[in-house]
Amino acid sequence: LAKTTQPISMDSYEGQEVNITCSHNNIATNDYITWYQQFPSQGPRFIIQGYKTKVTNEVASLFIPADRKSSTLSLPRVSLSDTAVYYCLVGDPVTGGFKTIFGAGTRLFVKA
């Protein structure tokens, strides 16, 4: 299973764009990249998933370069409520491999 590396923490201010990068150097051909968000006292919540290039939804964008050895979660114009831990997972969703490894995650703190 591909291991991921993320910054432990990040600070930002309201209204700024936040980019969180995840390294996954040994990503396999069938692996997808999935990001989750976890607020205190809640279970993780799916944000976005992608395989290559760019994926965008109503919450975030996910940028994946051609070599797929890293990915960047982009949160546009963050607010205080975006303060949370963000997890990057890599694995094959068909075989379920990504279920087993949650990395340390990135603690994002948004300030007023």
Next chain:
Amino acid sequence: SAVISQKPSRDICQRGTSLTIQCQVDSQVTMMFWYRQQPGQSLTLIATANQGSEATYESGFVIDKFPISRPNLTFSTLTVSNMSPEDSSIYLCSVEGGTSGAETQYFGPGTRLLVL
């Protein structure tokens, strides 16, 4: 998306006792998963529970300590047996979901356990 509820939401228990945590899903699912999240830490998968078969445990977790039941496609229980303070954690259940082509997980709100 799946809606998952867990009971109890939190509990304080004495060492040596056992606690059974319930997980209810609003739709039928094949696999359910149990995770542990220790204070300030990430999530660790305990086991995968399939309906009609024995749960599959991850390395470091055993059935005697964490027995799991999966009586139907919408319900599962995890028991934390013979508890010690080291078992103080948040226990979360999750299920698979997602749109065609890629699977994701939906998580319950968690059960916060404190063992004294």
